[in-house]
Amino acid sequence: MGQAEHNLESAERDAEDGDFAWACFKAQQAAELAVKALLLGLGQPARGHSVLALLRQVSDLQIDVPQPLLESAQRLDRLYIPTRSPDAHPTGSPFEFYNEADAQQALSDARQVIDFARQVFHDAQMAAGA
Numbered sequence: 001m002g003q004a005e006h007n008l009e010s011a012e013r014d015a016e017d018g019d020f021a022w023a024c025f026k027a028q029q030a031a032e033l034a035v036k037a038l039l040l041g042l043g044q045p046a047r048g049h050s051v052l053a054l055l056r057q058v059s060d061l062q063i064d065v066p067q068p069l070l071e072s073a074q075r076l077d078r079l080y081i082p083t084r085s086p087d088a089h090p091t092g093s094p095f096e097f098y099n100e101a102d103a104q105q106a107l108s109d110a111r112q113v114i115d116f117a118r119q120v121f122h123d124a125q126m127a128a129g130a
Contacts (some may be wrong), residue, residue, distance in 0.1 A: 038117040051073035
């Protein structure tokens with residue numbers, strides 16, 4: 001979880017500096033790492049890069065994953081490749097295709113995923129201690 005939080009802070013700095021493509025990519029990475037941390041903390045394997053697939057794995061554990069969070073995951077997953085791959089767009093470089101609004105949406109989505117992962121893990125620890 002520490003790396004997820006670090007990536008989110010780095011993404012926030014990138015957004016402040018106008019490096020919106022990297023802010024979007026790092027936000028996706030932060031969310032991915034948070035859900036992986038949750039799964040590993042629950043004793044489950046955590047493989048792949050799709051935040052949506054990882055959240056579905058959480059849902060398979062009979063944990064309620066709200067629909068708006070799944071929608072956040074979908075938006076974040078769309079940022080995984082095109083924000084950093086020079087051939088992802090018909091012309092131009094990735095940095096030319098992302099703006100402040102994109103970065104702010106990605107950061108908001110990542111925060112929601114991270115907050116969810118923290119809360120679910122906290123609840124699981126409390127239930128185990130009860």
